[in-house]
Amino acid sequence: MSYPDDFRLRLxxxxxxxxxxxxIGSVAxxxxxxxxxxxxxxxxxxxxGVVRPLHTPAKCKRVIWLYMAGxxxxxxxFDNKPKLAEMHGQPxxxxxxxxxxxxxxxxxQLKCFGPQHPFARYGRSGQEISDVLPHISxxxxxxxxxxxLVTEQINHDPAHTFMNTGSMVPGRPSMGSWLxxxxxxxxxxxxxxxxxxxxxxxxxxxxxxxxxxxxFLPGRFQGVAFQSSGDPVHYxxxxxxxxxxxxxxxxxxxxxxxxxxxxxxxxxxxATRISQYEMAFRMHASVPELVxxxxxxxxxxxxYGTKGADGTFAANCLLARRLAERGxxxxxxxxxxxxxxxxxxxGVAVTARYVDQAxxxxxxxxxxxxxxxxxxxxxxxxxxxxxxxxxxxxxxxxKGFSGWMAGGGIKPGITYGETDEFGYNAVKxxxxxxxxxxxxxxxxxxxxxxxxxxxxxxxxxLTDVHGKVVRGIMA
Amino acid sequence: MxxxxxxxxxxxxxxxxxxVSRAPTRDESLELAALHxxxxxxxRKDPEGAKEYLAVGLTHPSADxxxxxxxxxxxxxxxxxxxxxxxxxx
Numbered sequence: 001m002s003y004p005d006d007f008r009l010r011l012x013x014x015x016x017x018x019x020x021x022x023x024i025g026s027v028a029x030x031x032x033x034x035x036x037x038x039x040x041x042x043x044x045x046x047x048x049g050v051v052r053p054l055h056t057p058a059k060c061k062r063v064i065w066l067y068m069a070g071x072x073x074x075x076x077x078f079d080n081k082p083k084l085a086e087m088h089g090q091p092x093x094x095x096x097x098x099x100x101x102x103x104x105x106x107x108x109q110l111k112c113f114g115p116q117h118p119f120a121r122y123g124r125s126g127q128e129i130s131d132v133l134p135h136i137s138x139x140x141x142x143x144x145x146x147x148x149l150v151t152e153q154i155n156h157d158p159a160h161t162f163m164n165t166g167s168m169v170p171g172r173p174s175m176g177s178w179l180x181x182x183x184x185x186x187x188x189x190x191x192x193x194x195x196x197x198x199x200x201x202x203x204x205x206x207x208x209x210x211x212x213x214x215x216f217l218p219g220r221f222q223g224v225a226f227q228s229s230g231d232p233v234h235y236x237x238x239x240x241x242x243x244x245x246x247x248x249x250x251x252x253x254x255x256x257x258x259x260x261x262x263x264x265x266x267x268x269x270x271a272t273r274i275s276q277y278e279m280a281f282r283m284h285a286s287v288p289e290l291v292x293x294x295x296x297x298x299x300x301x302x303x304y305g306t307k308g309a310d311g312t313f314a315a316n317c318l319l320a321r322r323l324a325e326r327g328x329x330x331x332x333x334x335x336x337x338x339x340x341x342x343x344x345x346x347g348v349a350v351t352a353r354y355v356d357q358a359x360x361x362x363x364x365x366x367x368x369x370x371x372x373x374x375x376x377x378x379x380x381x382x383x384x385x386x387x388x389x390x391x392x393x394x395x396x397x398x399k400g401f402s403g404w405m406a407g408g409g410i411k412p413g414i415t416y417g418e419t420d421e422f423g424y425n426a427v428k429x430x431x432x433x434x435x436x437x438x439x440x441x442x443x444x445x446x447x448x449x450x451x452x453x454x455x456x457x458x459x460x461x462l463t464d465v466h467g468k469v470v471r472g473i474m475a
Numbered sequence: 476m477x478x479x480x481x482x483x484x485x486x487x488x489x490x491x492x493x494x495v496s497r498a499p500t501r502d503e504s505l506e507l508a509a510l511h512x513x514x515x516x517x518x519r520k521d522p523e524g525a526k527e528y529l530a531v532g533l534t535h536p537s538a539d540x541x542x543x544x545x546x547x548x549x550x551x552x553x554x555x556x557x558x559x560x561x562x563x564x565x
Contacts, residue, residue, distance in 0.1 A: 241527025246517065246550070253510045253554040260502050261560060273559045 047192075047220070047275075049184035051446050058445030059409020059475070061186070061374040063179070064320045064331045066359055068381035069160065070202055070338030073394055074402035075115045075387060075423050076348040079147050080128050083421035084387050085114030092388045096424045103154045103396040104341065105388060112422070113389035116345035125413030132352040135360035136379075136404075141413040142363050142372070143404045144473045148417025148426035151383050151398045151433050156205050156339070159382035159398070164211050166437055166462050173215035173453070174223065175437060176330035178462045181214075181221045182451045183444065186327030189286035191224040191279060194323055196316040197334040198228060201351025204336030212332065216455040219272035220279075223332070226319070228311025236280070236287050244284070251281040290322055304361040314358035321365055324375055338381055342393035363406050376408035376443055387423045400426035409443040411475045431470055438467035443474070476540055476548065483508060490552060495560040507551050515547040 075081060092110040117130045123140030136143075153159035158168040165172035173181070176193035185192030195212045212223025226232040238247050254277055262270040291309040293301065296318065301307065306314035316333040323331050335355050340347035359379055366372040384401020385394035400419035406412065418428040431439075438448040441462065448467050452459040479485045487507055491499040499507065518525040525546035529536050536545055555561075 239528055239531045241521075241524040241530075241546075246514070249510060249513060250550055250553050250557075253506055254557045256506050257503055257554065257558055260500070260506075261558070267559075267563075269563065270559050277557075 046188065047180070047184045049180075049182050051182040051451060054445030055447035055450055056442065056445055059374075059443045060376045060407065061444070062324055062327075062329050062331070063176075063376045063378065063408075063440060063444070064324060064333070064362065066317070066355070066362070066377065066379045067332050067334045068338050068355065068379065069207060069334050069336045070156070070205065070340075070351075070381060071159075071383045071385055071396050071401075072338040072351075072381045073340060073344060073348055073385035074147065074400070074419070075113075075385065075394070076117050076344060077130050077133060077352075078128070078145050078402035078404065078415075079400075079419055079423050080119035080130070081115055081387065081419075081421060081423040084112055084423055087112035087422070088114035092422070096420075096422060097388070101154045101398065102386075105386065105390055105395045110388040112387060113394060117349065123413060127413065127415055132349045133356045135357045139360045139363045139406065142367065142406045144406065144410045144412065145402060145404045145415040146380075146417055146431050146436075146473065147400075147402045147415060147419055148428060148430045149380065149384070149401045149403055149433070149436070150426050150430055151401075154383065154396050154398050156382060156396075157208060159396075160207065160211050163382045163433055165215065166434060166464055166466075170210050170213070171215050172460065173217040173221065173462070174212050175440070175462060176212060176223050176332065177214035177217050177221040178441075178451060179330045179444065179446075181217050181453070182446055183329060185329050187329075189282040190290070190323065190326055190328055191283075192329040193221065193223040194328055194330075195223045195225040195332045195334070196228070196319060197225070197336065198311060198313040198316055198354070199336040200313070200354045201337035202347050203339050205339060207334050207336060216460070217453060218268055220275045223330075228316075231287075232291050232309065232319075233283060233287050236283055238284065247284060248281065251277055286326075290326070291319065293318065300365065303357075303365065305357045312358075313355050314361075317358040317362040318365075321362060321369075321371075324366070324371060325369075340385070340393050341395065342391045344385070344393040347393070366407060372407040374408055376410065376440065377406045378440070379404045379406075397424075399424055405473065409475055411473055414473070416470070416473050429470075429472060431473075432466070434463045434467035435470050437462050439470045439473065442469045476545065477537075483511065486548070487551070490548075490555055494555045495558060507554065510554065511547050511551050514550040515543065518543045518546040 090112050092112050097110055117132050119128050119130050122129055122137040125141050127140040127145055129137045129140060151159055151162055153162045153168045161170055162168045164174040180192035197207060209225060214222040227234060231237055255274055258270050258274050293308050304314045304318045306312060306318055309315050309319060313335045320331045320333050337351045337354060363377055366375050380403025383396055383398045386397040400423060416429055417426060417431055419425060420427045441448040448461060448463045452461045487504060488498055522543055525542045528546050528549060529542055
């Protein structure tokens with residue numbers, strides 16, 4: 001693996017003097033030459049990634065992460081606990097909770113709170129899924145339900161940061177950035193890492209933009225967040241009275257001035273600007289076409305349950321499929337609305353209605369297009385919820401929770417891992433967030449121990465010093 | 476637009492200094508002069524387009540100013556305001 005030097009900002013004294021001399025020299029040379037020399041805009045080098053060849057054969061090419069933000073209750077979705085139902089209202093055994101991290105229930109009497117919705121078995125695989133997810137139940141045979149997820153952060157923002165970057169401390173690159181850095185993008189007209197958000201069904205905490213930050217990786221690998229209403233990308237449409245050619249003149253001029261300045265400054269941030277302006281210019285053309293759903297037949301719109309690109313989770317799922325078709329590497333659709341501290345029975349049911357149909361539609365749609373084989377769909381949140389009552393809701397819980405994956409190299413129709421009979425601790429085949437990361441990278445053909453980036457004198461990786469590939473969920 | 480002698484170099488120098496606190500280099504001036512000339516020519520053939528272009532935003536340009544000339548300067552200004560140097564200090 002080799003790292004291009006222009007992505008390093010580690011100047012020794014000797015390098016500084018050397019670069020300064022070369023910089024001054026080349027500016028002097030440039031001014032002697034015909035300025036038309038700069039007429040050709042500096043094309044942004046296409047980024048093909050640093051993992052070439054792949055470490056191991058890839059099982060999938062791209063990831064769509066349906067990110068259920070807020071902490072969906074595993075006990076009302078994918079992890080049925082008859083014992084907990086039996087114990088409903090009785091004190092939670094102290095052995096489970098003594099000395100354990102607790103978010104809002106600190107110092108309170110902890111009582112068992114049984115699952116609030118009935119479960120049934122679905123598909124030939126007979127996977128157990130709650131009644132609030134009737135559409136997702138229909139794709140049971142495509143899904144690998146993981147009931148043994150574990151994270152380390154019990155509050156939303158650090159837990160999101162942990163889930164996205166493998167660290168609770170902000171500043172590390174998120175997974176989408178690692179993947180576009182490692183693999184490049186198959187699409188030249190759209191960013192390799194796109195984020196969409198929707199909300200509904202519960203208190204929807206904001207998601208900080210640094211959740212899709214590239215951290216210490218070059219800025220071009222940062223996720224691009226599409227707006228949920230109006231133009232998906234701000235100011236991507238041209239000013240009135242101007243043509244595409246006028247716009248191109250402006251962008252090319254900006255590019256040439258940046259290139260001139262970068263001769264002197266040699267700042268990777270200018271290089272990032274140059275590549276981002278080029279991308280922005282291409283998006284003038286690619287984005288309106290991307291969000292124009294008029295090419296989608298009625299039955300597809302109905303399958304997802306959307307009327308158009310209106311910022312709903314359903315619209316975002318359809319947009320995710322269109323982005324995947326165009327070769328975008330990593331797509332995250334956040335739905336904010338799973339933080340049910342109170343009224344969890346109705347709360348989960350309402351939030352589920354926002355996401356259930358479109359989640360299932362996305363998997364079915366990818367399947368019918370032959371894209372599910374090389375697209376990994378991940379469905380899950382930053383943590384789960386306590387088996388203990390918080391009034392008639394549940395508090396945050398990190399010792400065991402559920403999610404599911406489908407497609408790209410995942411074993412379909414299985415349930416992996418178990419929590420104990422209360423749904424408190426993941427006890428069998430535990431899948432830590434680092435393990436999830438290692439596995440997703442593996443499916444994409446990356447050895448998580450070998451995709452590293454040197455920063456402040458140390459090689460960093462998404463899984464830091466942890467992570468093991470979960471072979472049991474791989475096809 | 477209304478200050479100084481109104482020649483290209485003076486105006487560019489003023490705009491550049493306002494934005495990035497330094498004078499443009501020779502190459503930067505040449506690049507922006509070329510853009511200015513091209514868009515002056517282009518809006519001269521399409522004065523209606525120039526007016527639409529100038530209607531973007533909250534500022535209403537003075538009626539005393541030639542819309543074609545102003546539109547060409549708007550293009551130049553857009554380039555300057557999009558420089559990374561606008562938000563980073565070197």
